Amino acid sequence: MSKPKITVKNSGVVTLNFFKDFPDGDLFIAEARKNIPHDIKRIYFINNLANKKAVRGKHAHKKLTQVIFCINGSFHLGLDDGSKKQTVVLDDPGYGVILGPKLWHTMTGFSDDCVLLILAGDYYRKDDYLRNYDEFMRYVHKDRRHD
Numbered sequence: 001m002s003k004p005k006i007t008v009k010n011s012g013v014v015t016l017n018f019f020k021d022f023p024d025g026d027l028f029i030a031e032a033r034k035n036i037p038h039d040i041k042r043i044y045f046i047n048n049l050a051n052k053k054a055v056r057g058k059h060a061h062k063k064l065t066q067v068i069f070c071i072n073g074s075f076h077l078g079l080d081d082g083s084k085k086q087t088v089v090l091d092d093p094g095y096g097v098i099l100g101p102k103l104w105h106t107m108t109g110f111s112d113d114c115v116l117l118i119l120a121g122d123y124y125r126k127d128d129y130l131r132n133y134d135e136f137m138r139y140v141h142k143d144r145r146h147d
């Protein structure tokens with residue numbers, strides 16, 4: 001169990017407060033605008049990751065900010081801000097990774113018991129997705145010229 005170290009832009013680590021009540025369970029707490037940096041308008045989770053070769057994500061968002069947690073098991077999270085890339089292992093429910101805008105992300109290497117939980121700052125908007133990598137690179141670098 002380890003705290004991910006983030007080096008890409010538009011990301012970071014969120015640490016949850018928790019109460020360790022072993023053997024009666026652990027309680028983790030996420031609060032919007034406290035340890036979660038944004039309001040929470042949508043929650044979704046992903047389980048039943050039976051396919052060892054599953055690859056999820058492979059997109060970036062234009063505006064959306066989310067925090068992703070692995071609340072059971074483990075998986076590999078690939079992050080790419082258009083200049084720098086890194087892969088972190090999420091295996092501790094107490095640490096979430098911020099998926100800010102303009103951050104290409106890919107989820108792979110799921111353990112059998114893996115459950116992902118995502119806290120999103122906005123409702124689902126199909127037009128917020130950049131699902132083509134070349135389009136993502138153009139979008140990121142176009143923006144940076146205007147920074």
Ligand code: T46
Binds near residue numbers: 042
């Ligand atoms: C993300 C990563 C971490 C909806 O209709 N509403 C929703 O709120 C979501 C999340 C998905 N969908 C639909 C869109 C697709 O037709 O569900 C289908 C599967 O979604 P997708 O292939 O985007 O799933 P992932 O796991 O690749 O990506 C998801 C989120 O979509 C995405 O925003 O950042 O998890």
